[in-house]
Amino acid sequence: MEIKFKLNIKPLIVTAVSFTVATLTANGTIQNYINFADVLNEIGFFVLAVTAGIVGLFSSFEKTQSK
DSSP: OEEEEEEOHHHHHHHHHHHHHHHHHHHTGGGGTOOOSSHHHHHHHHHHHHHHHHHHHHHTEEEEEEO
16 A cells, blocks of 8 residues: 655645735735735734634645555
8 A cells, every 4th residue: 555645736835825815914014905905804814824824734635555
């Protein structure tokens, strides 16, 4: 029994975009494009971007078994 891992490219692209948006939010660069009403809105946006990146990272790898 052999276990192989398959890489799905679409969720990996979502992961890269999400982590890029999270990094831009943490640096404050994204405030040039999005005007947040409060600091808590910016924190929530950052947490959402990081969560989307983690979910995309987990879903980009698929384990398959061959006999």
